Amino acid sequence: MSTEATPLRLGILLSGRGSNFLAIAQSIRERRLAGVEIAIVLSNVAEAAGITAAVQLGVPCAVLVSKGRPRTEHDADMIATLRAHKVDLVCLAGYMRLLSPGFIAAFSNRILNIHPSLLPAFPGLDAQQQTFEYGVKIAGCTVHFVDEHLDHGAIILQRTVPVLDSDDAHSLAERILAEEHIAYTEAIARVASGEYEIQGRRYLKR
16 A cells, blocks of 8 residues: 655646746656646636646646636636646746635635745736836745735745846846746745644744
């Protein structure tokens, strides 16, 4: 009889190229992220490059187009698909659509997001551009649990990069993205371990 633990099953949501999805998939493939498997990749955009990448990797994937559909109706289909694939943890990887309260309730404390700033600074769209224009000297990324508010849930970890005098918004975004790929894998590993607790807004390792 096998005593091997059941893998944590990820549902990855994306709307674009899916670079964080690819980083997660590579970490699993190279066994740097143990005890985890990708159950399904979902996109709300039919032509998302991340779906093409999932097909090429042989990862289960599906498209549920959101354009022109009520959010609650679309999210109900997303929830049903994730449940059908027995997803334990939802990872937003460039998913450019706000989740409905019903979606968040369906996966309470089981949705992660990565944001390209040191939250609570610069939430929302174009965070890298906001960061650059504000003139801060330290930038970075944040992995956090998702709650009902935009870029708001308890922070699991952050990684930083210096803002160089030679930077423009594009070069800064590229260096932040490199840190995102490291941070997401580490955050998933922390959650998969189960060795943490949330006190108020604080994520605490046990």
